[in-house]
Amino acid sequence: MLDWLGAYAEAGGHLVLGPRTGYGDHEARARHEVTPARLVQAAGVRYDEFSNLHADVPLRTAPDSPLQLPADAVATRWVEGLAVEDADVLAEYDHPHFGRWPAVTTRRHGAGRVTCVGTVPGRDLARALAAWLAPSPCSGWQGLPDSVTVATGTAPDGRRVHVVHNWSWQPATAQAPVDLTDALDGSVVPAGTPVRLGAWDVRVLAAAPGSAAAVE
Structure with missing residues (x-):
């Protein structure tokens, strides 16, 4: 699977790696290889240190980074100690200790790209990453209230199904x-x-029968 993921990026895909990628084998044992196992060269980073987070850590945009972070972007729960070997830094931790490592990196690999996210993104970081990864949204849902999320899937008849949640005591539209x-x-x-x-x-x-949205 790890080799397949690397081949996906090399063939033109944009592979996004999160914390602990490639750490364990198929039986959840720690691998002997440098991590992210089998993807270090493609990603241009490695890691061997990590930390749990008891409080969110603010982030800042790295110099010359195309990833523009809002002021409230934070890292949550986990920090992977990404050591850059051959990658561009997109975001940094604004912290006296964790600032030694980048929070987000990216590297061209073949016809595609590998981006490493070394933390569990807060909502604002996740939103900024999504906007950078996919500047032209595939979903038509726009301007959702903060409490509303939409998950989509495909029904057996090919129509797109949208599950819209409101995670709040307050009504939303x-x-x-x-x-x-x-x-x-x-x-x-x-x-x-x-x-x-x-x-x-x-x-x-669900998309109305016969509408163009049936396949979007």
Whole structure:
């Protein structure tokens, strides 16, 4: 699998590695290779030190980095001690100890790229990473309230199914990106109309039969 991931990047894909990638083998035993095992050359970084985080650590954009971080970007839960061998640093820890290591790195590999994220991203870091990784969003859902998330999948008939959650006591509203149908009551939600969510509510919506959104 690790070799396949490296080949994916070399063939033109953008591979994103998170903490502990390649650390354990198929039986969860620590590997003998330098980590991330079998991907060090492709990623241009290695790691052997790490730390748990008891509090979030603020981040800053590295010099000349194309990854623009908002002021509230933080690292959470974990820091991987990424040692750069041949990679560009995108983000750094604003911390007297963890600042010795980069938080996010990237490297061209063949026709593609390998990006390493050495922490569990806070929401703002995750949002900035997503915007850099995919500048042209594939999903039509835009401007969602902070408490609302959308997960999508494909039904057996090929339609896209959207599961819309509101993780809050406060009602929220999202805007339907395309014509959708409520999976529970069959009501139609035209594109551009509000999708209303109560406290801790969930809506399951599917692309209307025959619409272009069935394959988006």
